[in-house]
Amino acid sequence: MFDPKKLEQIAKQIHDSMPTPVKELGADVEQKVRQVIQGQLNKLDVVSREEFDVQTQVLMRTREKLTAMEQKLADLEQKLAQK
Template sequence: MFDPKKLEQIAKQIQDSMPQPVKDLGTDVEQKVRQVIQGQLNKLDVVSREEFDVQTQVLMRTRQKLTEMEQKLSELEAKLDKGEE
């Protein structure tokens, strides 16, 4: 769901800002930082950019079809009104 490169970059920034004694603990801290970040990101109610783009396209097609149907309905109503006269 989340870009692993961005997650890696955030984890590195956090690790770089830690005091040296904490950094000396090694990869265990780095791994824990990644786990915490991933856990918090997973709690957020977000979608990937790809999924967002797909849903945007679906919405655009739906709007287009709705506009076409509204136009057809208007045409049918106009025909019915003429037929009643």
């Protein structure tokens, strides 16, 4: 759901900002930081950028169809009014 590279970058930034004694604990701390970040991000009610883009395209197509149908309805109403 989230870009793994971004997650790695954030985990590395947090790891780099830690005091040296904590950093010396090694990759285990970085792995735990990554797990905590991933866990918190998963709790958020968000969608991926890809899913957002897909839904935006679906909405645009739906809007185009609705506009076309509204125009057809207006044309039909006009024809009925002329009879």
